Amino acid sequence: MTNSGRNREIHVDEIVDNVALACQDAAYNMRDDVYSAILSAVDTEISPMGRHVLDQLLENARMASEEQSPYCHDTGVTVLFVEIGQDARIIGGSLADALNEGVRRGYTEGYLRASIVRDPFDRVNTQDNTPPVIHYELVPGDGLRISITLKGGGSENMSRLEMLKPSDGPEGFIDFVVDAVSRAGPNACPPLIVGVGVGGSFDYCGYLAKKALFREIGSDHPNPNIAALENTIHERCNRLGVGPQGMGGLNTVLDVFIETYPCHITALPVAVNIQCPAQRHRTLQF
Amino acid sequence: MREHASEKLIRLVAPLRDDDVLSLRAGDRVLISGQLIGARDAAHRRLVSLIEAGESLPFDPQGQVIYYAGPAPARPGSVMGPAAPTTALRMDAYAPALMAQGVKGMIGKGNRGPEVRAALQEYGCVYFAGIGGASVLLSKPVVSVETICYEDLGTEAIRRMTVEDFPVVVANDAHGRDIYESAREYYARVIASM
Structure with missing residues (x-):
């Protein structure tokens, strides 16, 4: 600049x-990637109430943008x-x-x-x-x-952090993240975007989880192993039945983003930062 | 097993009457007209302190519907700033005390704990869910708003809102049914069979 x-x-x-x-x-302005993801979710959603909720979220976003209101x-x-x-x-x-x-x-x-x-x-x-x-x-x-x-507070409040054991491995990690989404249920305004930080330390995994949420919906993790974990978690979350606003349906999450960091030989720290469709991220470059 | 979302729309006037509440079933779609009392976390804490001290509430609780909402500021010329239901669970600690005073309904989002669900049945009350995050859309049915008290709480002040056709879904009825539980179970089974 x-x-x-x-x-x-x-x-x-x-x-x-x-x-x-x-x-x-x-x-004021819902990000294009979020808007497109909700639009696609309308097509795949099997629950009439779920489709109604998603339609209303899109209409709300259009009205807000026009009025320049949050x-x-x-x-x-x-x-x-x-x-x-x-x-x-x-x-x-x-x-x-x-x-x-x-x-x-x-x-x-x-x-x-x-x-x-x-x-x-x-x-x-x-x-x-x-x-x-x-x-x-x-x-x-x-x-x-x-x-x-x-x-937003509603989704932030449903976030979780756990110091897993290395022996829990990828399976324990996946179970923990899916369980966090399951517990968040209707309270965090699904469909959700799930930011996960794994590795580092108690404090650093939380930082990574929030940073992970800056990724664009639909983007793949550059590491194919991590991308595979993201896909597995995404699929399992969308079998929970929670659906839009928790009123039942297919679209419980829109995407899952994982960030990793090296960690101690004893540790497998995991943080799950839950994000509602109000994914209001902007980046400024000076 | 039936589809959980009800197609028909029920129109109700708030404050609610006992028979209105008892006729509702989880999954019913309802349009509320009349008056709502906007109150959330900090205001609930004060209301329950008043009840515990044996003092009267700043509004007549009979039949009232409490809307868990903290609006964003209204732009000049608009009646109501953006607002949508907030997570109801945070009001669980206070809700039974208000139901005991005559409050008949609550509007929030997300599920309620066992104490609130028991109180809904005990007092014959209903918990409605609105669409969380649809804040501009849900500010439109609010035709007038006045602050009743606790202006110092900012967005958490208690407000009386006059609404026309405010859209909600019955999440928990007075008979122990819960749309979140039943819809989730139903769709988890449907998805498993896909």
């Missing part, structure tokens, strides 16, 4: 504006994955302040719902959806990439 070269400068004002716009765009009222906790090049320089203020201000402005000016409480126990609403959750990663180069998701 701006000049290139060593020690490239990126002004915080540019970050604020773009983060604010991305929050609104994500909330298609789901729960505009989520804002989660930001920031990849900053080691040769980039942020000028004009602090990066964290800019990200907070971008979220604040995006939500308050865009009529998005404020859903964050300042403390888990006193539960006073901050009224502007700040602070977001921010993950920073230092990467080679002089760029700045900010990946944003507006993560």
